[in-house]
Amino acid sequence: QQQVKQSPQSLIVQKGGISIINCAYENTAFDYFPWYQQFPGKGPALLIAIRPDVSEKKEGRFTISFNKSAKQFSLHIMDSQPGDSATYFCAASKQGNDMRFGAGTRLTVKP
């Protein structure tokens, strides 16, 4: 069922560094690409999202870069902080239905 491939599986970054997580999708009908952040014991929470007519979206320290021709998108976390340590999921959906999630990236930011 997986149509979204996410890498890396885990990532360790020093405080103040840049965290980069990549995703690739298969279905060209997808038109909504969100990133979710999940802390242990909690449900995923929306971090930032992009539509395919935009190549980049920035919200604070979080940026999504989108490459429609390559069917890839990535999350960049600038100035990474220990509080950013969590599991991050990319996702994709068509018309907001049947959201397909990547397998997740466990980010650890070392102080």
Added chain:
Amino acid sequence: DAGVTQSPTHLIKTRGQHVTLRCSPISGHKSVSWYQQVLGQGPQFIFQYYEKEERGRGNFPDRFSARQFPNYSSELNVNALLLGDSALYLCASSLFGAGANVLTFGAGSRLTVL
């Protein structure tokens, strides 16, 4: 302001039993979706309901069923439980059934099947 609430938070069942999980969406949200998250994996789509009608179904067996009530709350039922059904079951609510659909997730119901 209450978010998405799910109950129970944890439960243990044995193989062959059935389970009912409940979800109350954010006030004003008319769409509820259910996801299964196996440990170490991303959530997998099970069902979406909007205005009490099923709008989408993932690749799950018929042992899984759901419904949405007039107050937009929802139940997920799983019959004839298997060990592989052990997972965190997430409910998400959204304003709409389509479009740039911002999903707000609950904390989940953790099901363990022995």
